[in-house]
Amino acid sequence: MLAIDSPFTDPYLNLAAEEYLLKEWRDDIFFLYTDEPSVIVGKHQVTLAEVNYQFARENNILIARRLSGGGTVFHDQGNLNFTFIRNGVEGALVQFRACTDPIIFALNALHIPAERGEKNDLLLSGKKISGNAEHVYHQRTLHHGTLLFDSNLEHLKQVLHPAGKYSHKGVASRRSEVVNIAPFLGNPDRHAFRKFLFSFIVQQHHASLYCFTDEDRRKIIELSATKYRTWEWIYAYSPDYYLEKEAETLFGTVIIKLSVTKGFIRHISLTGSAIQKELDYISVAMKNARLEENYLLNTIPDKLPSPDFVKVFNTILPVLF
Numbered sequence: 260m261l262a263i264d265s266p267f268t269d270p271y272l273n274l275a276a277e278e279y280l281l282k283e284w285r286d287d288i289f290f291l292y293t294d295e296p297s298v299i300v301g302k303h304q305v306t307l308a309e310v311n312y313q314f315a316r317e318n319n320i321l322i323a324r325r326l327s328g329g330g331t332v333f334h335d336q337g338n339l340n341f342t343f344i345r346n347g348v349e350g351a352l353v354q355f356r357a358c359t360d361p362i363i364f365a366l367n368a369l370h371i372p373a374e375r376g377e378k379n380d381l382l383l384s385g386k387k388i389s390g391n392a393e394h395v396y397h398q399r400t401l402h403h404g405t406l407l408f409d410s411n412l413e414h415l416k417q418v419l420h421p422a423g424k425y426s427h428k429g430v431a432s433r434r435s436e437v438v439n440i441a442p443f444l445g446n447p448d449r450h451a452f453r454k455f456l457f458s459f460i461v462q463q464h465h466a467s468l469y470c471f472t473d474e475d476r477r478k479i480i481e482l483s484a485t486k487y488r489t490w491e492w493i494y495a496y497s498p499d500y501y502l503e504k505e506a507e508t509l510f511g512t513v514i515i516k517l518s519v520t521k522g523f524i525r526h527i528s529l530t531g532s533a534i535q536k537e538l539d540y541i542s543v544a545m546k547n548a549r550l551e552e553n554y555l556l557n558t559i560p561d562k563l564p565s566p567d568f569v570k571v572f573n574t575i576l577p578v579l580f
Contacts, residue, residue, distance in 0.1 A: 275486070309331040
């Protein structure tokens, strides 16, 4: 096994690194990293149904999509992410226990009584400290999980609480009560904890240390740019969905009904008695448009007949997300 302590804190680079190591390497690998504040949705989720978009934007929290399925998780510098990439055989490629046992053993060595939950998560005093997911590629399994050490739990709670009622056939997250590991340690230090966990896995698996070469970095950066940072992957990959939402605006209450297919608005209804004429015009202008804030901001105003209509549109735009 090779062990890599990631030099990146950009979630798009770390997600790209996982895919690169899964698909272009043949070694078993342990990969450890932390990210800048970010929300990572599962491969088969509707991004906007999982994330409070406005809270994320206001608090500089990035939004990303990962390669594996499962629910949405929150990353920040107080959350440590571990990845095992292992070769396997057909019929035995699901490896949740094999990949979470070493983490439990490491935590137990610190006298932290972590245990496995019923949903492939790890618990401490009955509360979640780790969510886990897997993706199988040919005969290789990518397993990754979170470890809440001293994460900002208030941000976690707020950013994973979207507004509006979404209907879709994608995977919906199941919210759990969470807790940080740090309060259970006498002398909590996130850097010491990371160093301990990395060393523990290296020793237990007799792993060899590896650092990314310039060529590795080039390929990871390229994959990040062409896939993980793109609107097409983060938003348009979402399953089709329908949104119904009531929002308070400067012009009173507006009821929004929105159908989205592959990231494009296929049907939109905006209802608000005080400005119905403007809302009807805006609805027509937005039909079949790409549901991306900057794109709408740069294209829709040119389709509207007057500054008054643009003012209404600028008020409505934020509540669409």
